Amino acid sequence: MSLVLVTGGTGHLGRDIVTRLVRDGHRVRVFARAPRPEMRVEWAIGDLATGEGLRAAAQDVHTVINAATDSPIARRGGVRPLDFFQSPSAVDVQGTERLLAACRNESVQHFLHVSIVGLEEAMLPYARVKLAGEKLVRNSPLPWSVVRATPFYYLFEKMLAGIVRLPVWPLPKTRFNPVDTADVADYLVRCAFDGARGKRADIGGPDDLSCVELARQYQNARHLHRAVVPLPERLGRRMGFIGSEGVRGTLSWGDWLDRELDAATAA
């Protein structure tokens, strides 16, 4: 059975990828800074920011799914003034470079890299960091694929939760199609083993909605009543709220909100 290495396998998308790989009977190794006892996989412990553990992690690997990232915005679920000036590159750029080098030594057969739709248009430094990481993959001599996804529901929800106490929500009118990580993971696992390579079709969610409509659905689901002030469309695109005409996921924002609420109630 060929070995699949997943970086970022403890993250939101990564956990969904690992679940599918294990379900489908693949041999899975997760590269992480610390193991998660609840995940029954082979662990390779190390750090992309320093390169520690990468050589051992890449040993005997056939396919790599690179889903690690260091995004302060995603971690805290909101944008701070500093995010307009800088974003760390040690994981997404230098870490990707180190990982590619370790994989070259092991003759990896497929390096599948996860990226973001609209990086050229978004203005945040995080987008420039992601673009630099993506370019390293495209220029690598390894057989590679790049899959770009639209923003994930969990991140949009985190951002709305961060402004929940404000009486008025300023949000761009921008229309785009955010997506569930499970839909992205399904697509990635298909791409990992279908033999095709290179720049793959983007993936986004099933519905094109404005940030204002997304916020209204969120408020309805949470029984909130806040005024929403629409901001210019182009502001949202510069922030990275950019849609995709490629592959469409199946889970809608409304159904995702219901599912999360049910899970929270059950817990």
Ligand SMILES: NC(=O)c1ccc[n+]([C@@H]2O[C@H](COP(=O)([O-])OP(=O)(O)OC[C@H]3O[C@@H](n4cnc5c(N)ncnc54)[C@H](OP(=O)(O)O)[C@@H]3O)[C@@H](O)[C@H]2O)c1
């Ligand atoms: N979030 C979005 O809206 C979005 C949209 C489109 C594409 N993407 C892309 O999808 C991918 C996954 O995003 P996500 O939102 O699921 O990320 P996430 O939940 O923030 O997870 C990031 C993962 O990277 C790992 N990581 C961070 N620093 C590391 C380091 N120094 N060494 C090794 N591993 C490290 C984290 O491990 P720990 O558990 O140790 O922290 C975690 O497993 C990324 O490539 C991202 O750019 C994200």
